[in-house]
Amino acid sequence: MAVSSSLPVIRERRTGPEQADLDKCVHCGLCLNACPTYRELGLEMDSPRGRIYQMNQVANGDAITPEYIRHLDLCLACRGCESACPSGVPYGRLIEAARAELKAREKPGWRARQTQRIIFDQLLPSRTGLQLAGAALYAYQASGLQRLLRASGLLTVFGKLGDLEALAPNAEVPFFYSRIGKTFLAMGERRYRVAFLAGCIANIAFARLNDATVHVLRRNGCEVVIPGAQTCCGALHLHTGLREKAKGLARRNVEACAGEFDAVITNAAGCGSTLKEYDELLEGDREYSEQALRFKAKVKDVTEFLAGIELNRSMGPVEVVATYQDSCHLAHGQKIRTAPRKLLKAIPGLIFREMPLADVCCGSAGIYNILQNEMAMQILQHKMANINGTKAALIVTANPGCILQLAAGARLFGTGQRVAHVVQVLDEAYRNYETNFGRA
Ligand code: SF4
Ligand code: SF4
The missing domain is CATH 3.40.50 (Rossmann fold)
Structure with missing residues (x-):
C-alpha cells in the first residue's frame, strides 16, 4: 500500500484544546504537588490548574501573550497532573492541542524554519541523517576531544551550549x-x-x-x-x-x-x-x-x-542495590508502574529500594532538557537528592531520554551511580546465567 502525506481526511480535530476537556477541571488543586514546575517555583500559573485556566481564557477569546507561551513552554508535558487528578482531566491532550495551536499561529523566521526542517524533516525520520550525526558524535567522543574539553573546563566558555554538552548521548558503535x-x-x-x-x-x-x-x-x-x-x-x-x-x-x-x-x-x-x-x-x-x-x-x-507472560527465570545473580525512577510516559501516560518493579524484583541478588517521589519527572521530557535546560537541571538536582538518599548504586528506568538525564544527574549531582534500562538489567541476569550454566 502506498504511503501518501495528502490522504483524504473525513474529520479533523480543531487545533486548540477542546472546551469539553477544559471544562472537566473543577479547580480543586489536587494536582499541584504532583507538578514538577509548581514544586520548583510555587507559582499558580506554572501549575496544571493555572495552565488550564490560561488555556480556557485563550479558548474564550483572550489574546495569546508571551507570558502564556512562557508558562506553556515551561510545562514538561510529563502528565504527573493527569495521574493526580480525580476528575479525569486529559491534561496530555490539552497541552498537545494548546501547543499545536501556538505552532499554527507562529510565524518563525528563516533560521528557525531551517532548524526545524533539519531536525524534524531531515534528521529524525532519516536513517542516513541520523547515521551521519551519530558518526560525528562518535568521532568527537572516541577521539578524546570530549574528555579533553570536559576536563579543561573550556565548555563553560560556550555558555548554554556547554551546559547542553553534558546531556549528549554516547554514540554506540556498531549502530x-x-x-x-x-x-x-x-x-x-x-x-x-x-x-x-x-x-x-x-x-x-x-x-x-x-x-x-x-x-x-x-x-x-x-x-x-x-x-x-x-x-x-x-x-x-x-x-x-x-x-x-x-x-x-x-x-x-x-x-x-x-x-x-x-x-x-x-x-x-x-x-x-x-x-x-x-x-x-x-x-x-x-x-x-x-x-x-x-x-x-x-x-x-x-x-x-x-x-504479562511467564518469565524465563533462568537468571544469574546481579548483586546490586537498585532504585527505580518511573518514566513519566510509562507511569502517567500508560499507567504502568508495577511491571518494571515486578521484573526487577525477579532478578536474583538485586536489592530493590524505592526512592521518594519516584514518579515525579526527572526533567528529561523529550527535548525539554535542551530547550528549558535551567529548569530541567533544577528538577534533576532534587531528583538526585532523593536517589542519593537510597544509597543505590544502580538507577533503573524505562526510557532512553530518562537514562541520559539521570546519567548527567549521577555525574553532576550524584555519586557516579550506574544508570540502566530494566531490560538491560534483565539481560545482565540472563548473561550471568549463560556464563555459568549455558542457555536455558
Ligand atoms: S504535565 Fe507535568 S509539568 Fe505540565 S502541568 Fe502537568 S505535572 Fe506540571
Ligand atoms: S486538573 Fe484535576 S486535580 Fe488539577 S485542579 Fe483541575 S480538576 Fe483538580
Whole structure:
C-alpha cells in the first residue's frame, strides 16, 4: 500500500484544546504537588490548574501573550497532573492541542524554519541523517576531544551550549541499523512472534539497549522481527506541535507492523505513549484509522509485555542495590508502574529500594532538557537528592531520554551511580546465567 502525506481526511480535530476537556477541571488543586514546575517555583500559573485556566481564557477569546507561551513552554508535558487528578482531566491532550495551536499561529523566521526542517524533516525520520550525526558524535567522543574539553573546563566558555554538552548521548558503535529488516529466532521453544520498533535516535545512542531488548525477548520465547519500513514514532514532532508531520510517520509505522504479530514492542516509554495514541492521531483518516486501532491494540512496552507472560527465570545473580525512577510516559501516560518493579524484583541478588517521589519527572521530557535546560537541571538536582538518599548504586528506568538525564544527574549531582534500562538489567541476569550454566 502506498504511503501518501495528502490522504483524504473525513474529520479533523480543531487545533486548540477542546472546551469539553477544559471544562472537566473543577479547580480543586489536587494536582499541584504532583507538578514538577509548581514544586520548583510555587507559582499558580506554572501549575496544571493555572495552565488550564490560561488555556480556557485563550479558548474564550483572550489574546495569546508571551507570558502564556512562557508558562506553556515551561510545562514538561510529563502528565504527573493527569495521574493526580480525580476528575479525569486529559491534561496530555490539552497541552498537545494548546501547543499545536501556538505552532499554527507562529510565524518563525528563516533560521528557525531551517532548524526545524533539519531536525524534524531531515534528521529524525532519516536513517542516513541520523547515521551521519551519530558518526560525528562518535568521532568527537572516541577521539578524546570530549574528555579533553570536559576536563579543561573550556565548555563553560560556550555558555548554554556547554551546559547542553553534558546531556549528549554516547554514540554506540556498531549502530543498531544493521539489525533493521532482520528477524531473530526465539531461543528455545517459540511462544510469540513480535515486531520491535527500535526508535530513531536510539539506533545510534542506545544500540546496546536495543540489542539487550532483542536478547531478553528471545530468551523469553519470542521470534523478534525488526520491520525494515519502520521510522521515528513522531513523539518529538507531537510535543513540538507538528501534528501533521507526526501523522505521516504514524502511517508509515502502522504499515510497517501490519503483519501477523502477537505484539508490537517498544523499549522507550515516550515512544510507547505516542504509539498507543495512533488511533487518536489518525482518527478520521479514511485509509488508516482502522489499521491504527488494530496497531494500538498490539503495542506493548517491553516491561508490560514481559511482566504479562511467564518469565524465563533462568537468571544469574546481579548483586546490586537498585532504585527505580518511573518514566513519566510509562507511569502517567500508560499507567504502568508495577511491571518494571515486578521484573526487577525477579532478578536474583538485586536489592530493590524505592526512592521518594519516584514518579515525579526527572526533567528529561523529550527535548525539554535542551530547550528549558535551567529548569530541567533544577528538577534533576532534587531528583538526585532523593536517589542519593537510597544509597543505590544502580538507577533503573524505562526510557532512553530518562537514562541520559539521570546519567548527567549521577555525574553532576550524584555519586557516579550506574544508570540502566530494566531490560538491560534483565539481560545482565540472563548473561550471568549463560556464563555459568549455558542457555536455558
Ligand atoms: S504535565 Fe507535568 S509539568 Fe505540565 S502541568 Fe502537568 S505535572 Fe506540571
Ligand atoms: S486538573 Fe484535576 S486535580 Fe488539577 S485542579 Fe483541575 S480538576 Fe483538580
